[in-house]
Amino acid sequence: MKLLTKGARDLPERQRTLRATMEWSHDLLEEGEKVLFARISVFVGGRTIEAIEAVCDAEGDLPMEALDGVESLVDKSLLRVEGIGGEPRFVMLETVNEYARVKLEESGEAEALRRLHAQYFFSLAEGESGTFKGGGRAEWFQLLEDEQDNFRAALSWSLESDEVEFGLRLAAALQPFWTRRGHYGEGRRWLEDVLEKQGPASAVARAEAQNAIGWLAQWQGDIERASNAAEEGLLLCKRAGIEASVTNHLRILVGFTAEMLAHDYKRANDLFEESLELSRKAGDKWTTAASLLHLGDVEDEQGNHAQAVELYEEAIALCRKSGYTVLLADILVNLGYTRLLQGDYERTTALCEEAIALYREQGYRYARIEFPVDNLGWAAWLRGDEEKAEVLYQESLMLCRELGNKLVAAESLQGLACVAGKRGEIERSARLFGAADSLFRARNISHLPAERALREPYLKAALAPSNRAAWGAGSTLTFEEAVEYALSGNQSSLPALPRLEQPSTRE
Incomplete structure (x- = not known):
C-alpha cells in the first residue's frame, strides 16, 4: 500500500501506473460514491447490502442511496458480486480495499x-x-x-x-x-x-x-x-x-x-437439583431439560441405570415437545451409553444414529458427532463386529483430531487397543492403551468400574510386566502422534474428512 500512497518518484513505471490508475478511478467517482467507497472498506472479506446500509448510512448522512452507490461501484469494477443464487456479497480486491481504507483514514471517519x-x-x-436452544x-x-x-x-x-x-x-x-x-x-x-x-x-x-x-x-x-x-x-x-x-x-x-x-456426586446432584428447581419456577424449559440430563448422568455414573433412564426419558419428552433439537440429540447420546452399559447394543445403535441425524440436520459438520460415533464403536465391538468397530473408532479419532477433543479420543484409542488385543497384536494394544492412559491422566479423568469392565481382558494383558515398555512408549506420544499411530492400521474403508476450517491469520 505504501507504493500506492507515498508516490516515490523512483518507483518502477508499473507501480506508478497502478497508483495513478487507482487515483484516476477514484477521481471519476461522484462525491457520494467517494464517501461510500471509503466507508465500505471498514468491512473485511465481504459485506451484504443490509450490512452496508446499516453501517455506512447509520446516521442517514450518506449523500446517496446505499443500494444505488453499491450498484455504481460494481459497474465501475471497484466492487464485485459473489454468492449469486443466495444473498449476494460484495467484495473488493485487497489492493482496492487498502486504497479505500486510506481514504477512510483521510476522511476522519475511520x-x-x-x-x-x-x-x-x-x-x-x-x-x-437465542435460537441455539431451540435448534x-x-x-x-x-x-x-x-x-x-x-x-x-x-x-x-x-x-x-x-x-x-x-x-x-x-x-x-x-x-x-x-x-x-x-x-x-x-x-x-x-x-x-x-x-x-x-x-x-x-x-x-x-x-x-x-x-x-x-x-x-x-x-x-x-x-x-x-x-x-x-x-x-x-x-x-x-x-x-x-x-x-x-x-x-x-x-x-x-x-x-x-x-x-x-466423582463428587453429592455436590453435582445438589447443584443440578437447585438448577432444576429454579428453572422450573422460572418456566425455563431448556434449562429444566438440561438439569434432568445431568441428574441422569449422576445416577448413571453411580450404576443406577434404571433411575438414569427415567430422568433421560423425562428430558427427552420435554425436548421433543419444545423443539430443543440439539439438546435432544445430546440426551439421546447419553441414553445410548446407558443402554450400552445395560447390554442393549441395538438400542444404543438406534439412539446414537438418531442423534447423529439430528446433529447433521442442525448443521453440525464435526462438533459433538465424535461422541455418538465412539458409542457406536463400542456397541459394534460388544456385538462382536470387530471390523465395524475398528472403522467407527478410527472415524471418531479423525473427528477428535479436527476438534481437539482429547477425552473422546482416549476412549476411541482404548477401543482400538481392544481390537489389536483381540487380533493378538499385544504390543500395539499396549501402546494404544498407554497413549489413552496418558490423555486421561492429563485431563485428571479416571474410569468407572463399569467402563473399565468393557475393556477387559485386553487391558489386563496390556498391563502385564512384559508389556511395560510398549505401554510406556505409548504414554510418551503426543496427542497428534497417538492419533497418527492409531490410524496407521487399516484405513481402507474410512471416509476422508476434509479439514475443519482454514486457519485465520490470527490462528
Whole structure:
C-alpha cells in the first residue's frame, strides 16, 4: 500500500501506473460514491447490502442511496458480486480495499465507522443467539460462517479500543456458533483474550464469558479448564447477586466438572437439583431439560441405570415437545451409553444414529458427532463386529483430531487397543492403551468400574510386566502422534474428512 500512497518518484513505471490508475478511478467517482467507497472498506472479506446500509448510512448522512452507490461501484469494477443464487456479497480486491481504507483514514471517519461496524456485527450475533436452544436456524449459522472475518475484526477492535464489556459480550454471543461449527480453539482464544483484558466490565458480562469458555473447553474434553471457568463465573454471580439464566448454566457446568474430575456426586446432584428447581419456577424449559440430563448422568455414573433412564426419558419428552433439537440429540447420546452399559447394543445403535441425524440436520459438520460415533464403536465391538468397530473408532479419532477433543479420543484409542488385543497384536494394544492412559491422566479423568469392565481382558494383558515398555512408549506420544499411530492400521474403508476450517491469520 505504501507504493500506492507515498508516490516515490523512483518507483518502477508499473507501480506508478497502478497508483495513478487507482487515483484516476477514484477521481471519476461522484462525491457520494467517494464517501461510500471509503466507508465500505471498514468491512473485511465481504459485506451484504443490509450490512452496508446499516453501517455506512447509520446516521442517514450518506449523500446517496446505499443500494444505488453499491450498484455504481460494481459497474465501475471497484466492487464485485459473489454468492449469486443466495444473498449476494460484495467484495473488493485487497489492493482496492487498502486504497479505500486510506481514504477512510483521510476522511476522519475511520474510528466512528469501526465502532458502527462492531456494533452491527454484535447485534447480528446477539440478536439470534437465542435460537441455539431451540435448534437454531441453519441459515443464521451459515451467515455467521460467511461473516467470520468481520466478527474477528470486531473482536480485534474491542481489544485495541479497550472496549472490554463489548468484547466480553460479543465473544459470549458467538459461543453457540463456535460450538456448532466446531471452532472450539478459536473461540477459546478470543475468550481468553477478552477475559484477560483489564478494564471496566459488568459482572454479568464476565460471567457470560466464563460460561462460554467453560462450555467450549468442556466440549474439547478440557474438563479442568471448564471447571476453573465455571467456578469463577458462579462466584462472580454470587458476589454480584446475579440470578439469571447464565447462573443456572454455570451451576450445571460446575456440577458436571465436579462429577467428572472428583466423582463428587453429592455436590453435582445438589447443584443440578437447585438448577432444576429454579428453572422450573422460572418456566425455563431448556434449562429444566438440561438439569434432568445431568441428574441422569449422576445416577448413571453411580450404576443406577434404571433411575438414569427415567430422568433421560423425562428430558427427552420435554425436548421433543419444545423443539430443543440439539439438546435432544445430546440426551439421546447419553441414553445410548446407558443402554450400552445395560447390554442393549441395538438400542444404543438406534439412539446414537438418531442423534447423529439430528446433529447433521442442525448443521453440525464435526462438533459433538465424535461422541455418538465412539458409542457406536463400542456397541459394534460388544456385538462382536470387530471390523465395524475398528472403522467407527478410527472415524471418531479423525473427528477428535479436527476438534481437539482429547477425552473422546482416549476412549476411541482404548477401543482400538481392544481390537489389536483381540487380533493378538499385544504390543500395539499396549501402546494404544498407554497413549489413552496418558490423555486421561492429563485431563485428571479416571474410569468407572463399569467402563473399565468393557475393556477387559485386553487391558489386563496390556498391563502385564512384559508389556511395560510398549505401554510406556505409548504414554510418551503426543496427542497428534497417538492419533497418527492409531490410524496407521487399516484405513481402507474410512471416509476422508476434509479439514475443519482454514486457519485465520490470527490462528
